[in-house]
Amino acid sequence: MRWCRFQWGQNQPTYGLVEGDQVVAVEGSPFGEHRRTFETHPLADVRLLVPVVPPVFYAAGVNFREHITEMAKIRAVDPTFPPNADVGYRANNALIADGERIVIPHDATEQVQYEGELVVVFGKPCHRVSEAEALDYVLGYTIGNDVSERSWQRDDRTLWRAKNTDTFKPMGPWIETEITEPDDLKVTIRLNGREVYTYGIGDAIFSVRHYISRMSQYMTLMPGDVLWMGTDGPTENMKDGDVVEIEVPGIGVLRNPVVRERV
Amino acid sequence: MRWCRFQWGQNQPTYGLVEGDQVVAVEGSPFGEHRRTFETHPLADVRLLVPVVPPVFYAAGVNFREHITEMAKIRAVDPTFPPNADVGYRANNALIADGERIVIPHDATEQVQYEGELVVVFGKPCHRVSEAEALDYVLGYTIGNDVSERSWQRDDRTLWRAKNTDTFKPMGPWIETEITEPDDLKVTIRLNGREVYTYGIGDAIFSVRHYISRMSQYMTLMPGDVLWMGTDGPTENMKDGDVVEIEVPGIGVLRNPVVRERV
Numbered sequence: 001m002r003w004c005r006f007q008w009g010q011n012q013p014t015y016g017l018v019e020g021d022q023v024v025a026v027e028g029s030p031f032g033e034h035r036r037t038f039e040t041h042p043l044a045d046v047r048l049l050v051p052v053v054p055p056v057f058y059a060a061g062v063n064f065r066e067h068i069t070e071m072a073k074i075r076a077v078d079p080t081f082p083p084n085a086d087v088g089y090r091a092n093n094a095l096i097a098d099g100e101r102i103v104i105p106h107d108a109t110e111q112v113q114y115e116g117e118l119v120v121v122f123g124k125p126c127h128r129v130s131e132a133e134a135l136d137y138v139l140g141y142t143i144g145n146d147v148s149e150r151s152w153q154r155d156d157r158t159l160w161r162a163k164n165t166d167t168f169k170p171m172g173p174w175i176e177t178e179i180t181e182p183d184d185l186k187v188t189i190r191l192n193g194r195e196v197y198t199y200g201i202g203d204a205i206f207s208v209r210h211y212i213s214r215m216s217q218y219m220t221l222m223p224g225d226v227l228w229m230g231t232d233g234p235t236e237n238m239k240d241g242d243v244v245e246i247e248v249p250g251i252g253v254l255r256n257p258v259v260r261e262r263v
Numbered sequence: 264m265r266w267c268r269f270q271w272g273q274n275q276p277t278y279g280l281v282e283g284d285q286v287v288a289v290e291g292s293p294f295g296e297h298r299r300t301f302e303t304h305p306l307a308d309v310r311l312l313v314p315v316v317p318p319v320f321y322a323a324g325v326n327f328r329e330h331i332t333e334m335a336k337i338r339a340v341d342p343t344f345p346p347n348a349d350v351g352y353r354a355n356n357a358l359i360a361d362g363e364r365i366v367i368p369h370d371a372t373e374q375v376q377y378e379g380e381l382v383v384v385f386g387k388p389c390h391r392v393s394e395a396e397a398l399d400y401v402l403g404y405t406i407g408n409d410v411s412e413r414s415w416q417r418d419d420r421t422l423w424r425a426k427n428t429d430t431f432k433p434m435g436p437w438i439e440t441e442i443t444e445p446d447d448l449k450v451t452i453r454l455n456g457r458e459v460y461t462y463g464i465g466d467a468i469f470s471v472r473h474y475i476s477r478m479s480q481y482m483t484l485m486p487g488d489v490l491w492m493g494t495d496g497p498t499e500n501m502k503d504g505d506v507v508e509i510e511v512p513g514i515g516v517l518r519n520p521v522v523r524e525r526v
Contacts, residue, residue, distance in 0.1 A: 056354045086420040089352040091319045093482045157349040161481040218424040219356045
């Protein structure tokens with residue numbers, strides 16, 4: 001199943017199921033009681049929204065060796081790989097849906113870059129589970145673009161504006177529930193139609209199963225919480241007029257245009 | 264006004280107004296349309312809940328000189344004061360209400376410490392406001408205890424379990440809306456009835472007004488978002504059986520017992 005959130009005209013936002021080129025409206029949500037309705041719309045005619053607004057927005061951060069190596073090269077330091085699956089956070093203010101614009105603030109440098117990521121969406125409360133049980137708590141998977149302003153990422157004490165400026169967290173287009181093995185997924189990033197990188201989730205330093213099990217030893221993961229898995233490879237600057245696409249075959253494509261704010 | 268969230272018996276959680284020793288139930292929420300009802304209960308008979316579950320949970324982190332100096336002393340390093348109001352994050356899984364138990368996990372060290380803090384609760388969407396306008400977007404103030412496991416805080420790559428282990432973020436007891444000058448507030452921390460520290464919000468490195476204005480240049484602050492202002496002074500270990508209280512005269516007292524998990 002493909003769960004989306006959408007808006008039809010001026011109606012209230014609602015959950016739906018994407019079936020081919022149609023969306024079937026659902027009463028309720030995938031995280032609680034729900035009931036399929038007889039209301040359908042062409043997918044092309046609805047406005048897709050962020051598929052979930054998470055109670056907690058987790059992000060693995062540095063979790064792939066090539067990305068860490070490339071970032072270290074730019075800073076002219078030796079790469080250091082994380083010894084443990086310590087999770088970080090992102091913030092809901094920055095979320096935008098598939099198709100919405102990434103807005104580069106007027107005072108950002110040229111170094112505003114994409115990071116294409118797999119996103120895990122939790123479906124059930126999850127506390128102290130083993131790696132073998134971990135995927136039982138996953139509702140499905142979607143796609144994220146962890147947009148980052150690299151000069152702020154280097155110089156600020158926290159990642160607040162580097163990662164969480166409004167519009168810096170595209171997520172979508174929907175949640176795919178029929179992935180059985182996240183390690184087999186591939187992520188492809190395209191800038192203006194040109195493929196810039198492809199990597200496999202199986203190359204993560206810490207797997208989806210490991211992160212979930214580890215986090216759940218201290219935290220109760222809740223329905224609707226999301227975990228962004230980090231990105232691999234080098235990343236490039238995005239500029240006004242660009243279009244960035246993150247594709248995960250088996251899930252879909254997250255596509256966002258980029259604009260720079262005029263002063 | 265004092266806004267609380269409460270539960271009466273097995274009823275649904277609801278917002279309410281604390282008036283003396285009574286709670287008046289309110290339909291709706293302080294962040295949208297609401298209507299006072301005729302349902303009242305003795306305050307002593309309801310279960311207080313966390314007064315708001317924030318869409319984004321901001322935390323100033325290091326924002327008072329004495330606390331930074333004391334933490335540096337323990338690490339045997341020179342204190343460094345933050346040059347800018349860079350905001351951090353905490354997570355909703357860790358929130359507990361006034362009266363609920365702080366549970367120290369079985370594998371935590373002895374160094375689990377309180378941090379008594381003022382909490383700003385936003386009432387209106389806030390984007391690119393000046394310091395002079397900043398307080399217009401505040402609904403009111405509550406109290407937080409930013410419980411921290413110091414060995415994890417030192418050694419992990421992020422603050423995930425040091426700060427966000429389940430039950431590590433007591434917040435409450437309610438939101439006081441009639442504070443006109445946050446800089447005049449004092450925070451007193453008591454451990455088992457003994458006063459361990461008192462400090463003034465006016466001593467913050469970056470004021471409430473400054474933080475709000477600065478954050479709002481990049482982020483849209485939303486109704487229900489919270490900003491924890493950081494703590495001052497040295498902090499002590501809490502152990503099984505302790506009771507920790509944070510008092511802000513003009514707001515109230517946040518009181519939580521401490522237990523250590525048995526294995």
